[in-house]
Amino acid sequence: MTVTREKQTRTRLVQGPGMLLVWLYGVMSVGAVSRSIYQIATEFDRAPLAYALSAVAAAVYAFITYTLVRGGNTARRAALVCCAAELVGVLTVGTWTLLDPSAFPDATVWSDYGYGYIFIPVLLPVTGIWWLRRARAEAG
Numbered sequence: 001m002t003v004t005r006e007k008q009t010r011t012r013l014v015q016g017p018g019m020l021l022v023w024l025y026g027v028m029s030v031g032a033v034s035r036s037i038y039q040i041a042t043e044f045d046r047a048p049l050a051y052a053l054s055a056v057a058a059a060v061y062a063f064i065t066y067t068l069v070r071g072g073n074t075a076r077r078a079a080l081v082c083c084a085a086e087l088v089g090v091l092t093v094g095t096w097t098l099l100d101p102s103a104f105p106d107a108t109v110w111s112d113y114g115y116g117y118i119f120i121p122v123l124l125p126v127t128g129i130w131w132l133r134r135a136r137a138e139a140g
Contacts, residue, residue: 017131018068024124025065028117032058032109039106047106053093057109057121060086064128073136080132087125090114094122 036055044051060082067079094113097104107116114121 021128021131022065022068025061025068029058029061029065032061050104050106050108053108076132076135083125083128090122
Protein backbone atom coordinates (compact mmCIF):
# COMPACT_ATOMS: atom_id res chain seq x y z
CA MET A 1 0.00 0.00 0.00
CA THR A 2 2.87 2.38 0.76
CA VAL A 3 4.32 1.83 -2.71
CA THR A 4 0.95 2.58 -4.32
CA ARG A 5 0.55 5.78 -2.33
CA GLU A 6 4.12 6.80 -3.19
CA LYS A 7 3.48 6.14 -6.89
CA GLN A 8 0.24 8.16 -6.79
CA THR A 9 2.11 11.08 -5.19
CA ARG A 10 4.77 10.88 -7.88
CA THR A 11 2.15 10.91 -10.60
CA ARG A 12 0.40 13.93 -9.12
CA LEU A 13 3.55 16.07 -9.30
CA VAL A 14 3.79 15.75 -13.07
CA GLN A 15 0.16 16.22 -14.02
CA GLY A 16 -1.54 19.47 -14.98
CA PRO A 17 0.40 22.48 -13.69
CA GLY A 18 3.11 20.11 -12.48
CA MET A 19 3.92 19.13 -16.07
CA LEU A 20 4.18 22.80 -17.04
CA LEU A 21 6.53 23.39 -14.10
CA VAL A 22 8.71 20.45 -15.16
CA TRP A 23 8.83 21.82 -18.69
CA LEU A 24 9.66 25.38 -17.57
CA TYR A 25 12.29 24.24 -15.09
CA GLY A 26 13.77 22.00 -17.79
CA VAL A 27 13.98 24.89 -20.25
CA MET A 28 15.48 27.16 -17.59
CA SER A 29 17.99 24.41 -16.70
CA VAL A 30 19.17 24.06 -20.28
CA GLY A 31 19.35 27.83 -20.76
CA ALA A 32 21.15 28.55 -17.50
CA VAL A 33 23.57 25.62 -17.83
CA SER A 34 24.45 26.58 -21.42
CA ARG A 35 24.85 30.24 -20.54
CA SER A 36 26.97 29.64 -17.46
CA ILE A 37 29.25 27.08 -19.14
CA TYR A 38 29.90 29.42 -22.05
CA GLN A 39 30.46 32.47 -19.83
CA ILE A 40 32.70 30.65 -17.35
CA ALA A 41 34.73 29.07 -20.15
CA THR A 42 35.19 32.21 -22.23
CA GLU A 43 34.85 35.34 -20.08
CA PHE A 44 34.97 34.38 -16.41
CA ASP A 45 37.49 37.11 -15.54
CA ARG A 46 35.06 39.79 -16.79
CA ALA A 47 32.27 39.10 -14.26
CA PRO A 48 33.11 36.14 -11.99
CA LEU A 49 30.35 36.83 -9.46
CA ALA A 50 27.64 37.07 -12.10
CA TYR A 51 28.78 33.94 -13.91
CA ALA A 52 29.17 31.93 -10.72
CA LEU A 53 25.65 32.95 -9.65
CA SER A 54 24.31 31.88 -13.05
CA ALA A 55 25.95 28.48 -12.51
CA VAL A 56 24.28 28.25 -9.08
CA ALA A 57 20.93 29.09 -10.68
CA ALA A 58 21.53 26.38 -13.28
CA ALA A 59 22.24 23.78 -10.59
CA VAL A 60 19.11 24.80 -8.66
CA TYR A 61 16.94 24.58 -11.79
CA ALA A 62 18.35 21.17 -12.71
CA PHE A 63 17.82 19.80 -9.19
CA ILE A 64 14.24 21.06 -9.02
CA THR A 65 13.52 19.58 -12.46
CA TYR A 66 14.87 16.23 -11.29
CA THR A 67 12.87 16.23 -8.05
CA LEU A 68 9.64 17.17 -9.80
CA VAL A 69 10.10 14.33 -12.29
CA ARG A 70 11.16 11.92 -9.54
CA GLY A 71 8.11 12.66 -7.43
CA GLY A 72 7.37 11.14 -4.06
CA ASN A 73 7.26 12.78 -0.66
CA THR A 74 11.02 13.04 -0.14
CA ALA A 75 11.57 14.55 -3.58
CA ARG A 76 8.61 16.89 -3.08
CA ARG A 77 10.06 18.15 0.21
CA ALA A 78 13.49 18.62 -1.38
CA ALA A 79 11.92 20.53 -4.28
CA LEU A 80 9.96 22.68 -1.84
CA VAL A 81 13.11 23.60 0.08
CA CYS A 82 14.94 24.29 -3.19
CA CYS A 83 12.11 26.46 -4.52
CA ALA A 84 12.17 28.49 -1.29
CA ALA A 85 15.97 28.84 -1.53
CA GLU A 86 15.61 29.80 -5.19
CA LEU A 87 13.08 32.49 -4.30
CA VAL A 88 15.42 33.88 -1.63
CA GLY A 89 18.24 33.84 -4.20
CA VAL A 90 16.21 35.62 -6.87
CA LEU A 91 15.03 38.27 -4.41
CA THR A 92 18.52 38.75 -2.97
CA VAL A 93 20.36 38.89 -6.30
CA GLY A 94 17.57 40.92 -7.90
CA THR A 95 17.73 43.52 -5.15
CA TRP A 96 21.55 43.48 -5.14
CA THR A 97 21.70 44.12 -8.89
CA LEU A 98 19.35 47.08 -8.53
CA LEU A 99 21.15 48.59 -5.52
CA ASP A 100 24.72 47.99 -6.68
CA PRO A 101 24.82 47.49 -10.46
CA SER A 102 28.60 48.01 -10.50
CA ALA A 103 29.01 44.67 -8.70
CA PHE A 104 27.58 42.98 -11.80
CA PRO A 105 29.34 44.02 -15.01
CA ASP A 106 27.19 41.40 -16.74
CA ALA A 107 23.74 40.07 -15.87
CA THR A 108 22.96 36.84 -14.08
CA VAL A 109 19.87 34.72 -14.63
CA TRP A 110 18.44 36.30 -11.47
CA SER A 111 19.47 39.93 -12.21
CA ASP A 112 16.67 42.45 -11.84
CA TYR A 113 14.42 39.61 -10.62
CA GLY A 114 14.80 37.78 -13.93
CA TYR A 115 14.03 40.73 -16.20
CA GLY A 116 16.13 39.21 -19.00
CA TYR A 117 14.01 36.06 -18.78
CA ILE A 118 10.61 37.79 -18.73
CA PHE A 119 10.55 37.54 -14.90
CA ILE A 120 10.21 33.77 -15.10
CA PRO A 121 12.96 33.33 -12.45
CA VAL A 122 10.85 35.12 -9.82
CA LEU A 123 7.53 33.59 -10.88
CA LEU A 124 8.79 30.00 -11.12
CA PRO A 125 9.64 29.40 -7.45
CA VAL A 126 6.40 31.04 -6.29
CA THR A 127 4.42 28.78 -8.62
CA GLY A 128 6.54 25.78 -7.63
CA ILE A 129 5.94 26.38 -3.92
CA TRP A 130 2.21 26.73 -4.54
CA TRP A 131 2.07 23.53 -6.61
CA LEU A 132 4.18 21.48 -4.21
CA ARG A 133 2.13 22.57 -1.20
CA ARG A 134 -1.05 21.77 -3.09
CA ALA A 135 0.30 18.32 -4.04
CA ARG A 136 1.16 17.68 -0.40
CA ALA A 137 -2.36 18.62 0.70
CA GLU A 138 -3.87 16.32 -1.95
CA ALA A 139 -1.60 13.45 -0.91
CA GLY A 140 -3.06 13.74 2.57
